[in-house]
Amino acid sequence: MEIKVVHQILEWNEDVSDKIKSELKVKKVCLVNIMGSPGAGKTSLITTLIKGLSDKFRIGVIEGDIQGQIDAEKMKLLGVPVVQLNTDGACHIEAMSIENILPEFELDKLDVIFVENIGNLVCPAEFNIGENMRIAILSIPEGDDKVEKYPLMFQTTDMLVLNKYDMIKYFDFDEQRVIKNAKDINPDISVFKISNKTSEGVLEFIDCLSDRITETIN
Amino acid sequence: MEIKVVHQILEWNEDVSDKIKSELKVKKVCLVNIMGSPGAGKTSLITTLIKGLSDKFRIGVIEGDIQGQIDAEKMKLLGVPVVQLNTDGACHIEAMSIENILPEFELDKLDVIFVENIGNLVCPAEFNIGENMRIAILSIPEGDDKVEKYPLMFQTTDMLVLNKYDMIKYFDFDEQRVIKNAKDINPDISVFKISNKTSEGVLEFIDCLSDRITETIN
Numbered sequence: 001m002e003i004k005v006v007h008q009i010l011e012w013n014e015d016v017s018d019k020i021k022s023e024l025k026v027k028k029v030c031l032v033n034i035m036g037s038p039g040a041g042k043t044s045l046i047t048t049l050i051k052g053l054s055d056k057f058r059i060g061v062i063e064g065d066i067q068g069q070i071d072a073e074k075m076k077l078l079g080v081p082v083v084q085l086n087t088d089g090a091c092h093i094e095a096m097s098i099e100n101i102l103p104e105f106e107l108d109k110l111d112v113i114f115v116e117n118i119g120n121l122v123c124p125a126e127f128n129i130g131e132n133m134r135i136a137i138l139s140i141p142e143g144d145d146k147v148e149k150y151p152l153m154f155q156t157t158d159m160l161v162l163n164k165y166d167m168i169k170y171f172d173f174d175e176q177r178v179i180k181n182a183k184d185i186n187p188d189i190s191v192f193k194i195s196n197k198t199s200e201g202v203l204e205f206i207d208c209l210s211d212r213i214t215e216t217i218n
Numbered sequence: 219m220e221i222k223v224v225h226q227i228l229e230w231n232e233d234v235s236d237k238i239k240s241e242l243k244v245k246k247v248c249l250v251n252i253m254g255s256p257g258a259g260k261t262s263l264i265t266t267l268i269k270g271l272s273d274k275f276r277i278g279v280i281e282g283d284i285q286g287q288i289d290a291e292k293m294k295l296l297g298v299p300v301v302q303l304n305t306d307g308a309c310h311i312e313a314m315s316i317e318n319i320l321p322e323f324e325l326d327k328l329d330v331i332f333v334e335n336i337g338n339l340v341c342p343a344e345f346n347i348g349e350n351m352r353i354a355i356l357s358i359p360e361g362d363d364k365v366e367k368y369p370l371m372f373q374t375t376d377m378l379v380l381n382k383y384d385m386i387k388y389f390d391f392d393e394q395r396v397i398k399n400a401k402d403i404n405p406d407i408s409v410f411k412i413s414n415k416t417s418e419g420v421l422e423f424i425d426c427l428s429d430r431i432t433e434t435i436n
Contacts, residue, residue: 037256038339039360068366091340121256122309141359142257148286
C-alpha cells in the first residue's frame, strides 16, 4: 500500500497554483496578482486598469478582503464581473481559494482577471495563486525603506508601481534607493511611477501591461 | 500517566503572554505593543516617544522586523537599550519571541519597553505579546476605510493614532468615518491626531500615554 504524503501547506498551495495556471492557459485567461500595503492604492489602480484596458480585454476581478465588500461594490459599478473573496481573518490569499472561485466566472468570456490581494507586504508574497504576473504597489507615503524591510514582495514581483507619485514633494522619499534595492534583488523588475489622482505615468504603465497580457494569452 | 496536551499556537501564545505580563508586573515595567501598516510611522512615533518621555521614564525598545536592523540603528542613536527581533519572514511577533528577548534587558533599570511590531494590519492583532497596552497607528495616506477592512486591529487597540495628520489636506480622508467605525467596535478607544513632522498633537498624546504608563507601573 502506498504511503499517503500530506504536503506542507506551501507545497500544496504550489500544486494548486500550477493547476490553475494550466487551466487558465487553456482558457487563454491571464491572472494578475496585485499586492501592496493597506492603502497603497490597489483598488484605485484596478479601477484605473479596468477603465484603461476594457476596450482591449474582457476583464474580471477577484476582490480579496479580510471581510466586507466595500471595494467589490466599486468594481461592480464599472460593469465587470467581480467576485468577493473574504479570507475571514487570514492575511493573504491562497491558491485553493482562487481554485474555488474560478467556476464563478465564465472563463470563455474573459481575457484577464485582476486579483486584489489582502493589504499586506509580507505573506501574500509567499503564496502563488496561479498568477501569470505579479504587480507590487508601493505608495510614496509609505517610505523608501520598504524594499529592504519586506524583500520577498519586491523580489518576486514582475512590476513595481510607485503610486501616489504626485505626493513625492511632500515626503522624504528617495526613489533611487527604492529602485536600486529592488533591482539588486530582482534585476528584471519593471518600475513605473504613477499617480491615480493626476493620471501621470498611467498611460505608460497601461501600455506595458497591455503588451504583457497580450503576450500571455496569445 | 498524564496525557500531554499540546496547545494550538494561539493558546500557547496566550499562556506565554500571561507569563510575561506577570513577570513585568513584578519588575514594574510597562510593555507597549505598537502596530500599524508598513510606513504608517511606527519608528518615527517611537523616536518621538523616546524624546518626549525619557525625562520621566527609563525606556527600552524591541524593534521587530522581518529582516535587517535599519530602525534599531536609529533608536540606538537616541541612547536607549534596543534589541532587534528579526522574524525571518514571519508577519507578526509572538509572545515566545518576547520571552526570549526580555533577558537581554536589565529590567530593574527600565520603566517601559516599546515594541515595534511588524508592519501589518492583520496578524499582529491576533497575538498578545504580554503587553499592557496597544497602540495602533493609521496614517492619513492609507485611507479612511481601514477600520472596516481590518477590524481586529482597531477593536483590540487601546489607542488609535491618526498619524501624518498634516497631510489630511492632500487626501480624501473622512476622519469622522474612521473614528465612528473605531468607536462602534471599540467604545473605549482613545483617538489622537498627530504629525511627527509638524509635531501637532504630539504633546497631548505624550501626556496621555505618560499617565497610562504611570498607572501601569505604580
